[in-house]
Amino acid sequence: MPFPQTEQPGRLQAEFMSRGLRMTRQRKTILSVVETAKQHLDAAGILRRAQKVDPEIDRVTVYRTLNLLKRHGLVDELDLMHLQGEKHYYERRPQRDHIHMACLRCGKIMEFESDLFDRLKGQIQRDCRFHIVVSRFEVGGYCASCRSASSND
Amino acid sequence: MPFPQTEQPGRLQAEFMSRGLRMTRQRKTILSVVETAKQHLDAAGILRRAQKVDPEIDRVTVYRTLNLLKRHGLVDELDLMHLQGEKHYYERRPQRDHIHMACLRCGKIMEFESDLFDRLKGQIQRDCRFHIVVSRFEVGGYCASCRSASSND
DNA sequence: CACTACATGCAACTGAGTTGCGTTAAGCTT
DNA sequence: AAGCTTAACGCAACTCAGTTGCATGTAGTG
Numbered sequence: 001m002p003f004p005q006t007e008q009p010g011r012l013q014a015e016f017m018s019r020g021l022r023m024t025r026q027r028k029t030i031l032s033v034v035e036t037a038k039q040h041l042d043a044a045g046i047l048r049r050a051q052k053v054d055p056e057i058d059r060v061t062v063y064r065t066l067n068l069l070k071r072h073g074l075v076d077e078l079d080l081m082h083l084q085g086e087k088h089y090y091e092r093r094p095q096r097d098h099i100h101m102a103c104l105r106c107g108k109i110m111e112f113e114s115d116l117f118d119r120l121k122g123q124i125q126r127d128c129r130f131h132i133v134v135s136r137f138e139v140g141g142y143c144a145s146c147r148s149a150s151s152n153d
Numbered sequence: 154m155p156f157p158q159t160e161q162p163g164r165l166q167a168e169f170m171s172r173g174l175r176m177t178r179q180r181k182t183i184l185s186v187v188e189t190a191k192q193h194l195d196a197a198g199i200l201r202r203a204q205k206v207d208p209e210i211d212r213v214t215v216y217r218t219l220n221l222l223k224r225h226g227l228v229d230e231l232d233l234m235h236l237q238g239e240k241h242y243y244e245r246r247p248q249r250d251h252i253h254m255a256c257l258r259c260g261k262i263m264e265f266e267s268d269l270f271d272r273l274k275g276q277i278q279r280d281c282r283f284h285i286v287v288s289r290f291e292v293g294g295y296c297a298s299c300r301s302a303s304s305n306d
Numbered sequence: 307c308a309c310t311a312c313a314t315g316c317a318a319c320t321g322a323g324t325t326g327c328g329t330t331a332a333g334c335t336t
Numbered sequence: 337a338a339g340c341t342t343a344a345c346g347c348a349a350c351t352c353a354g355t356t357g358c359a360t361g362t363a364g365t366g
Contacts (some may be wrong), residue, residue, distance in 0.1 A: 006260050011364080013154065017325060022331095022333075022342095022344070023333095024331075024332070024342065024343095024344060025333080026332090026344080026345070027344085040317055040326090043322075043323080044321095044322085056345095056346085057345095057346095058345070058346050058347075059323090060323090060324080060325090060345080060346070060347080061344080061345060061346075063322090064324095064345085065344095070221055077235075078329075079232060081287070081289070082230075084211040085321075085322080085354095086321080086322065086354075087321085087323095088322085088323095088324060093177070099277065100282075101174060101277065101281060101283050103283075104286060106273040107343075110281065110283070112277060112280075113218070113282055114273060114276060114277075115275055116269060116272055116273040116276055120267060120270055120273055121292075122263060123253065123267060123269055124252065124267075124292060126256060127265075128265055128295035128296075128297070129264065129300065130254050130256075130263070130293040130295075130296055130297065130346080131293055131294045131297070131300055132292050132293075133257060133293050133294040133295070134234070134291070134292070134293045134294070135291070135292040135293070136234070136289075136290070136291050136292075137180075137288070137289070137290040137291075138288070138289050138290075139274075139277060139283070139285050139289075140287045140288070140305070141283055141284045141285040141286040142284040142286070143281075143283055144281070144282035144283065147282070147284055153178045175311095175312065175313070175362095175363060176363075176364095177312095177313060177363070178362095179313080180313085180316070195353090196353075196354080197332080197353085209314095209316095210314095211313085211314070211315050211316075212354090212355090213314080213315070213316080213354090213355080214314060214315075216312080216353090217313080217314085217355095218313095218355060226352075236355080238323095238352075239322075239323075239352080239353065239355090240352085240353060241353085241354095263345075297363075
């Protein structure tokens with residue numbers, strides 16, 4: 001085991017292949033970019049990073065691969081309250097779903113897990129007899145630091 | 154009082170004007186379209202309905218008016234899980250926030266209010282010291298009728 | 307009633323994402 | 337290992353939603 005981290009590289013690739021999807025040089029690059037991203041990336045950002053590894057990679061391939069990952073539930077698509085235009089952001093689907101909070105002043109994105117959130121989704125599935133495949137809870141507002149800052153400026 | 158309904162026409166117009174915003178012929182038309190809509194409309198749909206009243210109205214005016222309403226918190230912008238392309242939908246901001254559920258099979262949109270939802274937002278504000286201005290909780294999945302239908306076809 | 311600042315309409319533009327198609331290459335099959 | 341088939345790739349052209357610049361029109365003030 002050469003990867004002692006909690007989230008070992010290659011796990012996304014492994015899940016991808018275990019679904020019988022064809023692995024290509026380009027997909028390998030894109031998956032590793034998505035997997036190792038430390039922040040939320042949009043398609044253009046993913047392309048830029050992928051091209052540092054393989055300059056031949058095309059933006060169309062990035063879009064097609066992201067659609068594939070989305071359809072297979074391997075990544076989630078986020079809007080992040082459209083703080084910067086209409087583009088989408090992507091993240092590996094986590095074990096446990098979380099809420100995204102976007103600060104309208106500083107643009108910071110925060111994530112928040114909550115029992116209440118899990119219970120709410122359970123309630124929807126039971127009370128509405130609705131089978132949830134994907135969910136997105138995004139919040140726009142003002143973060144703690146911007147709230148205190150706004151009293152000084 | 155000529156309007157005995159729960160949601161009397163003109164209330165949106167009244168809120169709009171009470172904010173000191175300039176009322177024009179076009180805005181009056183657009184606001185009444187938004188206010189009386191029985192379903193979630195996108196900008197093109199709002200334009201189409203507005204043009205039935207006033208054919209001179211331009212799509213740019215619709216976009217500008219929707220942006221204005223959004224900035225003033227008088228309407229909410231929805232993605233409805235991007236079931237049909239990337240366009241946005243609009244609804245009057247309700248007294249009590251609700252969740253949108255979009256069926257991936259039949260396209261139906263359902264709304265759901267929940268105490269748990271209200272409590273969850275309260276928790277976010279308290280635990281994260283985050284002041285919520287706007288929130289959007291959208292769910293994609295399969296509705297009750299499509300779940301039972303899918304066993305037969 | 308006149309003035310001014312803001313709203314409108316038009317046309318041109320932007321930016322994200324998609325499609326068609328000829329070429330390339332995964333990953334089976336033997 | 338070579339050949340085969342089917343899917344993925346790269347490129348260019350396109351679509352679609354929404355935005356911007358600017359000249360003209362008009363709401364609301366005084």
